[in-house]
Amino acid sequence: MTKTITLAHGNGGQENNELITEVFYKAFKNDILSKSEDAAVIQDGTLAFSTDSFTVSPIEFPGANIGKLAICGTCNDLAMMGAKPKYLTCSVILEEGFDVETLNRIVSSMKKELEVNGAIVVSGDTKVVPKGSVDKIFINTTGIGEIEQKGISSNSIEDEDIIIVSNSIGKHGATIFAAREGIDFSTSLESDCASLWPVVKKLIDSGIKIRALRDATRGGVSAVLNEWAKQSDICIEIEEEKIPICDEVSGICEMLGFEALSLANEGTFVMAISKDQVDRALEVLKSCETSKEAAVIGKVTSRHKHKVVLNTAWGTQRFIDLPTGELLPRIC
Amino acid sequence: MTKTITLAHGNGGQENNELITEVFYKAFKNDILSKSEDAAVIQDGTLAFSTDSFTVSPIEFPGANIGKLAICGTCNDLAMMGAKPKYLTCSVILEEGFDVETLNRIVSSMKKELEVNGAIVVSGDTKVVPKGSVDKIFINTTGIGEIEQKGISSNSIEDEDIIIVSNSIGKHGATIFAAREGIDFSTSLESDCASLWPVVKKLIDSGIKIRALRDATRGGVSAVLNEWAKQSDICIEIEEEKIPICDEVSGICEMLGFEALSLANEGTFVMAISKDQVDRALEVLKSCETSKEAAVIGKVTSRHKHKVVLNTAWGTQRFIDLPTGELLPRIC
Numbered sequence: 001m002t003k004t005i006t007l008a009h010g011n012g013g014q015e016n017n018e019l020i021t022e023v024f025y026k027a028f029k030n031d032i033l034s035k036s037e038d039a040a041v042i043q044d045g046t047l048a049f050s051t052d053s054f055t056v057s058p059i060e061f062p063g064a065n066i067g068k069l070a071i072c073g074t075c076n077d078l079a080m081m082g083a084k085p086k087y088l089t090c091s092v093i094l095e096e097g098f099d100v101e102t103l104n105r106i107v108s109s110m111k112k113e114l115e116v117n118g119a120i121v122v123s124g125d126t127k128v129v130p131k132g133s134v135d136k137i138f139i140n141t142t143g144i145g146e147i148e149q150k151g152i153s154s155n156s157i158e159d160e161d162i163i164i165v166s167n168s169i170g171k172h173g174a175t176i177f178a179a180r181e182g183i184d185f186s187t188s189l190e191s192d193c194a195s196l197w198p199v200v201k202k203l204i205d206s207g208i209k210i211r212a213l214r215d216a217t218r219g220g221v222s223a224v225l226n227e228w229a230k231q232s233d234i235c236i237e238i239e240e241e242k243i244p245i246c247d248e249v250s251g252i253c254e255m256l257g258f259e260a261l262s263l264a265n266e267g268t269f270v271m272a273i274s275k276d277q278v279d280r281a282l283e284v285l286k287s288c289e290t291s292k293e294a295a296v297i298g299k300v301t302s303r304h305k306h307k308v309v310l311n312t313a314w315g316t317q318r319f320i321d322l323p324t325g326e327l328l329p330r331i332c
Numbered sequence: 333m334t335k336t337i338t339l340a341h342g343n344g345g346q347e348n349n350e351l352i353t354e355v356f357y358k359a360f361k362n363d364i365l366s367k368s369e370d371a372a373v374i375q376d377g378t379l380a381f382s383t384d385s386f387t388v389s390p391i392e393f394p395g396a397n398i399g400k401l402a403i404c405g406t407c408n409d410l411a412m413m414g415a416k417p418k419y420l421t422c423s424v425i426l427e428e429g430f431d432v433e434t435l436n437r438i439v440s441s442m443k444k445e446l447e448v449n450g451a452i453v454v455s456g457d458t459k460v461v462p463k464g465s466v467d468k469i470f471i472n473t474t475g476i477g478e479i480e481q482k483g484i485s486s487n488s489i490e491d492e493d494i495i496i497v498s499n500s501i502g503k504h505g506a507t508i509f510a511a512r513e514g515i516d517f518s519t520s521l522e523s524d525c526a527s528l529w530p531v532v533k534k535l536i537d538s539g540i541k542i543r544a545l546r547d548a549t550r551g552g553v554s555a556v557l558n559e560w561a562k563q564s565d566i567c568i569e570i571e572e573e574k575i576p577i578c579d580e581v582s583g584i585c586e587m588l589g590f591e592a593l594s595l596a597n598e599g600t601f602v603m604a605i606s607k608d609q610v611d612r613a614l615e616v617l618k619s620c621e622t623s624k625e626a627a628v629i630g631k632v633t634s635r636h637k638h639k640v641v642l643n644t645a646w647g648t649q650r651f652i653d654l655p656t657g658e659l660l661p662r663i664c
Contacts, residue, residue, distance in 0.1 A: 005430040010460030020458060023435060024422070027443040028453040032419075040454035042419050042476070051421035051474055052457045055465070087364070087374050089383035089474050090356070096661075098337040103355060111359040121360040122372035125384045126352060128342030130661055133387070133467040142383055142421050142474035144374070329428075329462055 006326075012218025012264070013323035037154055038077040038214060039143075045150055048083035050074055051142040057330040059106070059136055061179040063171075063190030064266070066139055067106035069332060071113035072195050072266060074141040076215045079197040080269065082152045082204065083145030085119040091140040092124070096131045106137070116195045119143065149204045154212045157232035157272045161211055161300040164271045164281065166199070166291035167192060168244035169221055173263030174252045176331050189248035192290075194267030199288040206284050212272040217332060219323045220262040224270045225308045226322040237309045238298030238320075261310075262323045264331045272300070338658075344550025344596070345655035369486055370409040370546060371475075377482055380415035382406055383474040389662040391438070391468055393511040395503075395522030396598070398471055399438035401664060403445035404527050404598060406473040408547045411529040412601065414484045414536065415477030417451040423472040424456070428463045438469070448527045451475065481536045486544045489564035489604045493543055493632040496603045496613060498531070498623035499524060500576035501553055505595030506584045508663050521580035524622075526599030531620040538616050544604040549664060551655045552594040556602045557640045558654040569641045570630030570652075593642075594655045596663045604632070 001022050008015040025033065032040050039050035052073045059066040075085035090110070094103070114120060171192040178189065196215060203210060212232070214224045221243075225236045245253075245260045253260045267290055273281055278296060285294035303309065308320040333354050340347040357365065364372050371382030384405045391398040407417035422442070426435070446452060503524040510521065528547060535542060544564070546556045553575075557568050577585075577592045585592045599622055605613055610628060617626035635641065640652040 001432055003432055005426045005428060005432060005435070005460055007428050007460050007462060009426070010458060016458065020456070023432070023439055024424075024453075024456055024458070027439045028422070028446070028456070030452045030454070032452065032454040033456075036455045040419070040421075042454060049419060049421060049476065050455050051423045051472065053423040053425050053459050053470075053472055055425060055459050055461050057465070087372070087381060089372075089381060090360070091383045091385040091472050091474075092356075093385050093387060093470060094337045094341070096337060096339050100333055100335055100337060100355070103337070107355055107359045114360070120362045120364065121356075122362070122364040122374060123368045123382050124352070124356055124360075124365075126342060126348065126356070127385050127387050128337055128339050128658075128661065129387050129467070130339060132464075133389070133662065134470070135461070135465040138385075138425060138466070138470070140383065140385055140423050140472040140474075142423075142472070144381065144476070326460075329460065330465065 007329045008326045010329065011323060011326040012223050038080040041081065046147055048078045048081040048145040048147055050077040052077065053138060053140040054332055055138050055330050056332050058179055061191060062175050064193035065106055065109050066137060067109040068113050069193055069266060070139040070141045071110050072193050073332060074143040075117045075119060076196045078143050078145030079200045080213045080215055081147060082149035083147045085117040085143055085145045085197055087122045088119055088141050088143045090121045090124045093127045093129060093134050093138045095134045095136050096128055098137060113195055117197050149210060152210050152213050154228045154231045157212050157228055157234055157300055159300055159302055160275060161272045162275050162278050162296055163236060163238060163298045164294060165221060165268060165297050166285055166294050167268040168246045168293045169265055169268055170245060170249040170260040170263035172266040173328060173331060174249045177252065177328055187248045192265055192267040194290040196267060196269060199291050202284050202288060203281060206280060208273065208277050208281050210271060210273060213269055215269045216265045218264050220264055221270055222261045222320050222323055229308050230306050233305060235301045235303045235305055235307050235309060236298060237301050237311060239311050241313045242295055242297045244293045244295050261320060339661045340658045342661065343655060343658040344555050347656065370412040378479055380410045380413040380477040380479055382409040384409065385470060385472040386664060387470050387662050388664050390511050393523060394507050396525035397438055397441050398469060399441040400445050401525055401598060402471040402473045403442050404525050405664060406475040407449040407451060408528045410475050410477030411532045412545045412547055413479060414481035415479045417449040417475055417477045417529055419454045420451055420473050420475045422453045422456045425459045425461060425466050425470045427466045427468050428460055430469060445527055449529050481542060484542050484545050486560045486563045489544050489560055489566055489632055491632055491634055492607060493604045494607050494610050494628055495568060495570060495630045496626060497553060497600060497629050498617055498626045499600040500578045500625045501597055501600055502577060502581040502592040502595035504598040505660060505663060506581045509660055519580045524597055524599040526622040528599060528601060531617065531623050534616050534620060535613060538612060540609050540613050542603060542605060545601055547601045548597045550596050552596055553602055554593045554652050554655055561640050562638045565637060567633045567635045567637055567639050567641060568630060569633050569643060571643050573645045574627055574629045576625045576627050593652060
């Protein structure tokens with residue numbers, strides 16, 4: 001660890017893992033925490049429990065605002081454990097002078113998104129701090145969900161399993177970057193921010209046995225695949241030409257040297273399933289608006305254990321590493 | 333509502349209630365939320381669920397730091413519903429450049445206080461924001477507790493019930509004020525910050541039937557009693573000379589024109605019980621270090637419904653109102 005915290009410690013990548021492991025996990029060590037993925041599994045495997053603080057800037061952006069994001073973010077963490085979002089708490093830190101009309105707009109987006117999930121806010125907290133102590137508004141949401149499919153875990157992926165992404169990638173990261181830098185592409189680019197429980201529920205109800213599931217937020221698809229490769233002791237090989245990326249995201253990536261695989265998503269997940277389930281899963285995914293561009297992007301092999309390999313369109317290969325550094329702080 | 337948020341909207345008093353009611357409760361309206369007190373009661377009355385974000389400044393002060401406070405605060409909210417703190421989430425927002433050694437000190441205080449409660453952190457989140465976007469460190473903790481005594485509620489206080497405070501009041505507020513202003517009283521004044529589950533557990537195990545219980549945080553004892561008077565449709569009369577206040581707190585109050593009854597506490601609660609239980613309750617309370625100055629301070633009457641009446645040492649009387657304005661932002 002360095003002596004002071006850097007922006008990279010919040011990147012969802014390597015330095016972030018270092019901070020979590022060396023400071024927080026070390027002190028709080030326990031069996032549930034060490035097995036915790038997007039959410040902790042408690043009460044004999046019946047409930048999932050997850051927290052997230054949202055600091056996104058700007059607080060309103062194409063496709064969503066910090067309120068919608070705060071509900072999607074925590075509900076999605078529960079959904080990724082196969083859990084139906086049920087009860088949420090909501091804790092808001094406001095800067096003195098914050099505009100009440102904007103606050104009402106944010107809260108009304110939260111209400112709408114709670115309904116999509118069938119979840120309710122049951123307890124809250126409001127703090128107001130003097131001007132300059134916080135930038136506008138930060139929101140924490142913490143949720144409890146009821147697990148409807150047990151055993152979803154990044155430890156249980158098997159050889160020959162298939163890797164699917166639920167939609168075209170990188171839209172949230174690209175949108176925030178464009179909004180923050182005042183870049184106007186005059187396009188329809190907007191954040192993919194969306195609630196994922198409805199589509200996960202459909203997958204479960206269709207009898208799909210999900211091996212692993214993760215929304216590709218900070219650190220993007222790269223971070224998820226790298227974590228899975230390590231935790232399931234496997235190699236993941238993905239095919240560059242199969243990864244769905246829209247033109248706007250490609251454009252921003254080319255122009256600025258970003259890797260779309262490392263850009264944040266807020267309504268797009270990665271899923272590992274056995275190959276016999278792929279056709280049915282794709283059918284379900286494509287029937288939902290939030291995952292209509294779902295695609296198989298690769299598979300599990302035993303080639304380079306603990307590594308993610310990208311096979312390019314030109315037949316070459318390279319490793320995709322866990323993101324390091326931080327290009328886009330306050331992405332969520 | 334005003335058009336912009338003011339510091340008073342975070343005071344734990346009148347303006348705070350207004351913000352919560354007109355913005356958050358209005359949007360999130362549901363049966364559990366409307367009955368929620370320090371914590372929501374969920375899962376058929378078996379679990380309590382509560383959240384709190386901590387923004388205290390300075391982050392280290394006599395008697396505690398923001399880490400200890402974050403564990404005590406949320407665990408106490410659960411304890412006040414008769415619930416044993418069990419699972420916590422911990423979400424930390426750090427300012428770029430924050431000192432890692434200080435962070436380790438804070439996290440180690442959290443670990444120690446978790447042990448006092450017999451609770452564990454099962455899931456977390458870490459965000460790092462650029463310099464100036466947050467002042468040093470904010471921590472959210474959200475907890476689930478298992479309810480060991482049901483029916484504790486600020487709606488169920490009855491005529492002739494007795495009001496007890498668990499310790500001498502106002503120490504947290506006075507300590508933060510002194511620390512922030514650089515006032516050195518060269519005294520032993522320190523925050524009362526402490527975990528209350530151990531003493532609540534003792535009360536429950538001694539067969540005490542608790543009517544209402546509330547830690548007197550933001551807004552102090554005044555805020556708790558005013559809320560109880562309204563929600564239980566009663567008058568609460570308290571005797572000035574019976575309220576335990578230490579010399580240091582009295583001194584700060586006299587010097588600065590504060591009302592000790594409105595100063596924040598972080599390890600002191602107010603309890604309503606029937607009069608036949610008072611002797612046993614006081615015996616239990618005085619046997620615990622954190623409540624050894626417990627005292628009966630008043631009782632429930634039907635004199636002025638929805639009001640809190642203070643009988644002074646000189647035989648005069650005045651109403652104690654819900655605090656308004658904000659003298660001490662970032663008290664917790």
